[in-house]
Each structure stands twice: as structure tokens, then as C-alpha cells.
Amino acid sequence: xxxxxxxLLLVLLVSSVTLTSCVVTNDFVDDSETLxxxxxxxxxxxxxxHRTTGSGDVPFLSRAFTISFLNGTMxxxxxxxxxxxxxxxxxxAVGNYNTIGTVLETRxxxxxxxxxxxxxxxxxxxxxxxxxxxxxxxxxGYQRNSFDYDKLFYDNIEYFLQxxxxxxxxxxxxxxxxxFDNENFLRFTPENDVTFYSxxxxxxxxxxxxxxxxxxxxxxxxxxxxxxxxxxxxNYDNGDTEEFDLTVINDETIKLYHVxxxxxxxxxxxxxxxxxxxxxxxxxRPAVRNNGRKRTKIERETVPKRK
Numbered sequence: 001x002x003x004x005x006x007x008l009l010l011v012l013l014v015s016s017v018t019l020t021s022c023v024v025t026n027d028f029v030d031d032s033e034t035l036x037x038x039x040x041x042x043x044x045x046x047x048x049x050h051r052t053t054g055s056g057d058v059p060f061l062s063r064a065f066t067i068s069f070l071n072g073t074m075x076x077x078x079x080x081x082x083x084x085x086x087x088x089x090x091x092x093a094v095g096n097y098n099t100i101g102t103v104l105e106t107r108x109x110x111x112x113x114x115x116x117x118x119x120x121x122x123x124x125x126x127x128x129x130x131x132x133x134x135x136x137x138x139x140x141g142y143q144r145n146s147f148d149y150d151k152l153f154y155d156n157i158e159y160f161l162q163x164x165x166x167x168x169x170x171x172x173x174x175x176x177x178x179x180f181d182n183e184n185f186l187r188f189t190p191e192n193d194v195t196f197y198s199x200x201x202x203x204x205x206x207x208x209x210x211x212x213x214x215x216x217x218x219x220x221x222x223x224x225x226x227x228x229x230x231x232x233x234x235n236y237d238n239g240d241t242e243e244f245d246l247t248v249i250n251d252e253t254i255k256l257y258h259v260x261x262x263x264x265x266x267x268x269x270x271x272x273x274x275x276x277x278x279x280x281x282x283x284x285r286p287a288v289r290n291n292g293r294k295r296t297k298i299e300r301e302t303v304p305k306r307k
Contacts, residue, residue, distance in 0.1 A: 035099040035118055039069045042124060042141030043089065044077075046152070049137070049295045056135030060094060060108045062294040063275060065152060065159075067139065072096050074106060078275040078293075080153060080160045081251045089144040104128060150228055153248050157220055157230055158298060160248070161188035165207045165271030166199075167254065175263025180242050185210055186267060190293055194218055196234060207271045214238065220246070222302040231303065232256065245306070259306070 039045070044066040060076065061067070065083065068075040068090045077083045077091035086092065095108040104116045116128035124141035142148070153160055161167075167186040185199040187210075197212035199205075216236040223229045232246040245257040252269040275293055 035102060035104065038120075039099070039104065039118075039126075040071070043144040044068055044142045044147055045126075045139040046142060046147075047137060048140055050155070050297050051138040052135065052297065054130075054133075054135035056130055056133030057294075058114050058130060058135060058137070059111045059294065060114075061137050064091075065156065066091060069097055072098070074108070079163055079273075080156060081163045081269070081272055083152065083251070084144070084147070084149060089147075103131070150248075153251075154228060154230065156295075156298075157246070157248070158188070159293075159295065160251075161254075162190055162293075163273050164252070164269030165273060166210060166269075167267040168203065168270050169265055170253075170268045171264075171266035173264045175258060175261040178258065178261040178263065179240070180258055180261070180265075181263070185212075187212065188218065192217075198234075198236075220300055222300045223305050224302055226305060229305075231306075 033041075045068065046066050047061055047064050049062070063078045064076040065080060066077040070090070073093055074095045074097045075087060075090040075092060076094045077086065079086070083089075083091075094110075095106060097107070098105045102118050104118050105113070106115070107113045115131045117131060119127045119129065121127055121138075126139050126141075127136050128139060129136045165187065167188075169184050172181070182200050183198045184201060184203055185205070187197040187199075189195045189197070194217045196216055196218045198214045198216075199210050199212050201210050214236055216234055216238075218235065219233045221231040221233070223231060228247065230246040232244045234242045234244075236242075243259040245259070247255045247257075249255055249266070252272075254267050256265045256267065257263075258265065
């Protein structure tokens with residue numbers, strides 16, 4: 001009889017550990033920490049969307065750059081601009097969550113309920129597997145004071161360029177005269193992820209009144225050995241091509257070094273587009289394009305650094 005009681009106690013103990021352990025058993029698990037405690041122990045979870053696998057889609061994760069879990073409330077940064085400031089760094093409240101064993105239950109204000117099985121891959125990295133469809137997301141945990149904002153900007157540079165209605169040239173230095181000197185405004189849109197417009201309108205033109213004179217496609221390339229530099233090529237529909245070294249000065253300013261003329265241009269963003277929950281609103285006028293922007297996997301060519 002005593003042996004039976006011992007066996008029963010062991011079964012109950014194993015069951016208890018299984019239900020409270022934060023993730024599946026591996027070398028990184030602290031069985032004394034629940035999933036609820038673990039996911040809230042990091043201020044921000046960076047959604048490494050380029051590693052996403054499967055054919056399904058969870059809309060609020062496809063929009064988010066970071067997700068946070070705090071006291072039952074779920075937050076998201078759906079914009080790169082102002083990240084680190086919006087919502088004291090957490091972004092905007094988008095829903096709520098709960099945990100049961102290794103399952104993360106979420107209820108998004110717009111998209112509804114999604115449940116995930118959580119698998120811990122390292123001390124600050126998890127994979128969450130949607131229990132209702134074939135898709136898995138990879139999340140990397142950070143504290144706000146140690147988050148790599150530069151990596152976020154450069155890994156997602158295409159989305160950063162799309163977060164303003166227009167980029168206005170605000171400075172120019174050095175170089176030789178060239179046709180690009182006339183380009184006072186640029187606009188990068190989510191159309192096929194590679195569409196840009198340019199305008200010769202006078203500086204200070206109201207955004208709604210800008211006449212977009214030219215259209216084309218753009219290409220961003222990684223530079224071998226350089227984390228904070230990209231190469232940008234503008235391919236105009238009329239056959240012209242312009243090549244630049246692209247660097248980010250801050251979350252509303254970029255620098256374009258024109259390769260052929262050795263001219264450095266500075267462009268500042270105008271008309272910030274804020275993406276909220278399931279749709280976007282603009283600080284300058286009503287939402288007019290790309291409602292509910294979602295990220296897609298971006299595959300860039302990596303090229304040697306120019307000599």
C-alpha cells in the first residue's frame with residue numbers, strides 16, 4: 001500500500017512540473033518558472049519574421065516588429081519610427097493573453113484568438129507554433145535598455161522607408177552636378193515591396209499636392225561586413241538608374257551617398273504613417289494605402305563593399 005502511495009505522489013509531482021514548466025524540456029528550462037513568468041521577464045520580443053516557417057499566417061504577428069506581454073496585456077510595435085518611445089517602448093496595447101502549461105493563449109482586439117505552443121530555443125529565444133494552422137514564429141527576448149535598435153532598422157529598412165508619405169531633401173553636400181539634384185522628394189510604397197516615386201516639386205510643397213513625376217522600382221542590398229550600411233538602387237521606368245550608399249541617421253532622417261557624382265543627400269521623412277492594430281492612420285491625412293500592412297520575407301543579395 002505504501003509503495004502505491006509513493007508511485008501516486010511521483011505521478012502527481014511529474015504532472016505538476018509538466019504543467020508549470022515554461023516550455024518543453026531542454027537544457028535552458030527552469031522548471032520553477034512558469035511560462036507566464038518567463039514571457040513577461042523580457043520587455044520586448046523581437047519578431048524575427050524572416051525566419052518564419054509554414055504556410056499559415058497570424059495577422060497581428062505579421063504586422064509587429066516587437067511583441068510584449070505584461071500583466072495579461074499584449075503590446076505591439078507595428079512601426080519602426082518612434083520605436084522605443086511609443087508606449088514607453090512597448091508600443092500600443094493590442095489585446096490580452098493567458099498561459100496554461102506550455103500553451104500561450106492570445107486574444108487580439110482585431111484578429112481574435114490564437115493559441116500557440118511555446119518551445120524555448122535558448123535563454124532568450126523561443127519558437128511559437130500556432131495550434132490551429134501550419135505556421136511558426138521565432139521571437140528573441142530583450143530588455144528595453146539593451147534592445148538593438150540599429151539592427152531593427154537595417155534588417156527592416158524597406159519597411160522603415162515606407163513609414164512616411166514622402167521623404168524631402170533637406171541637405172546636399174559635395175559632388176558634381178547631376179540629374180538627381182532635381183529630385184526634391186522620394187516616396188517608397190508597399191506596392192510589390194519595391195515601388196518608389198520621385199518629384200521635382202519645390203521644397204515645402206504640401207504632401208497632398210506633390211506631383212509624383214517619376215516611378216520605378218528599387219533594390220536594397222546587404223554589404224558584406226557592414227551591419228549599418230545598405231546599397232540602394234533606384235531603377236526608373238524611363239531607363240535611368242541611380243546608385244547610393246544608404247545609412248540611417250535617426251528614425252526620420254536618411255543619408256544617400258550618390259556613387260556616380262560623390263554627392264551626399266540628406267532626406268527627412270514627412271507625413272508619418274502610424275500602423276495601429278488592424279489598420280493604419282496617418283498623422284497628416286486619412287489612411288489611403290496598404291491598410292493592415294504585413295511583413296513579408298525579404299531576401300537581399302549580399303555584395304562586397306565598394307572600393
